[in-house]
Amino acid sequence: MKMGNEGKVGLMKLxxxxxxxxxxxxPYETYGEGHFVQRNAEMRRFHExxxxxxxxxxxxxxxxxxxxxxxxxxxxxxxxxFGGPAGHDIFSLPFVFIETLLLLTSSFTAGLxxxxxxxxxxxxxxxxxxxxxxxGASFLAMAFIEFRSLILERNGPQTxxxxxxxxxxxxxxxxxxFLGSIWMSFLGVFIYLRGFTEANVRKxxxxxxxxxxxxxxxxxxxxxxxxxGML
Amino acid sequence: MSNxxxxxxxxxxxxxxxxxxxxxxxxxxxxxxxxGLVEWHIVSEHVFPEHTILFPVIVVLALVQCIVxxxxxxxxxxxxxxxxxxxxxxxxxxxxxxxxxxxxxIMNNLNRDHPMTTQQVFQSEAMTPQxxxxx
Numbered sequence: 214m215k216m217g218n219e220g221k222v223g224l225m226k227l228x229x230x231x232x233x234x235x236x237x238x239x240p241y242e243t244y245g246e247g248h249f250v251q252r253n254a255e256m257r258r259f260h261e262x263x264x265x266x267x268x269x270x271x272x273x274x275x276x277x278x279x280x281x282x283x284x285x286x287x288x289x290x291x292x293x294x295f296g297g298p299a300g301h302d303i304f305s306l307p308f309v310f311i312e313t314l315l316l317l318t319s320s321f322t323a324g325l326x327x328x329x330x331x332x333x334x335x336x337x338x339x340x341x342x343x344x345x346x347x348x349g350a351s352f353l354a355m356a357f358i359e360f361r362s363l364i365l366e367r368n369g370p371q372t373x374x375x376x377x378x379x380x381x382x383x384x385x386x387x388x389x390x391f392l393g394s395i396w397m398s399f400l401g402v403f404i405y406l407r408g409f410t411e412a413n414v415r416k417x418x419x420x421x422x423x424x425x426x427x428x429x430x431x432x433x434x435x436x437x438x439x440x441x442g443m444l
Numbered sequence: 445m446s447n448x449x450x451x452x453x454x455x456x457x458x459x460x461x462x463x464x465x466x467x468x469x470x471x472x473x474x475x476x477x478x479x480g481l482v483e484w485h486i487v488s489e490h491v492f493p494e495h496t497i498l499f500p501v502i503v504v505l506a507l508v509q510c511i512v513x514x515x516x517x518x519x520x521x522x523x524x525x526x527x528x529x530x531x532x533x534x535x536x537x538x539x540x541x542x543x544x545x546x547x548x549x550i551m552n553n554l555n556r557d558h559p560m561t562t563q564q565v566f567q568s569e570a571m572t573p574q575x576x577x578x579x
Contacts, residue, residue, distance in 0.1 A: 267529060281539070288547070317471055428513065436478060
């Protein structure tokens with residue numbers, strides 16, 4: 214707990230104000246799971262305000278700016294099809310819809326995994342992480358199939374500025390999902406071996422934030438690239 | 445100092461799966477609406493819903509889903525532990541707005557002043573798409 218201590222002290226000063234208010238809210242014992250819930254809520258409270266997850270959040274926001282640059286590039290080059298196909302010639306809405314459902318559901322199961330970790334349910338967490346991994350891998354497989362068929366039909370990134378921008382934007386997102394899947398696999402092994410240690414819970418917190426973030430980026434990809442590209 | 449000070453109903457709320465079910469349900473609805481409207485537009489041979497109405501609706505649906513996931517999945521809000529992250533998020537949203545909006549604004553103005561398609565640019569340099577692909 215060394216890393217977060219300073220942050221915690223800082224928060225305690227702030228909490229002195231909040232504390233007065235907290236005493237007026239219901240005591241934690243009334244929440245059923247009693248002591249257990251209290252301990253887990255405290256843990257969650259700690260992680261959501263500690264330096265690691267905040268620093269990780271700042272990194273994600275800088276990643277967000279990277280994606281913004283790719284989105285801007287895509288938006289500018291969208292019409293530059295250079296005699297090649299336009300978006301509505303190569304995109305398939307049902308295909309992308311299934312991809313979207315896979316990623317959205319995996320984001321949901323990743324969130325549930327974190328909740329279950331706070332309740333100390335190891336097998337459930339491992340099951341949810343495995344589900345997340347399978348959904349994420351299915352998403353990647355679909356993205357791979359799409360890229361492969363495009364390249365085989367000679368609609369690869371070298372065909373037009375539109376396709377270069379498309380492959381860069383969607384490929385960068387896919388790369389993030391791929392790295393996240395590897396991270397998730399290792400995290401599952403660590404949790405299986407060592408349980409919910411301080412370090413493992415911290416990693417799980419960062420991982421779920423990362424995975425939710427990727428789904429938020431995908432909202433904009435499916436909207437601005439695929440759905441609006443079909444108009 | 446007792447840790448009890450940390451526990452408020454807000455934190456209890458956060459450690460329940462309820463927010464995730466809400467977030468998932470609302471995201472599903474906005475996703476379905478977005479795909480459904482465009483599918484409808486295509487099936488009706490680009491007549492209904494009208495293009496001018498459809499475009500802003502789809503963009504708003506995306507923004508709504510982004511906000512839903514920010515609140516229910518990423519737990520952004522005004523709470524004590526969330527505040528710093530929310531401020532960074534809003535600042536980033538502002539930068540993204542300048543970056544994307546500014547790029548589009550500038551490039552559209554360039555296109556208006558020099559109405560030349562990429563095709564024409566390459567023709568003026570005596571290159572065809574086929575030649576380009578050979579390289």
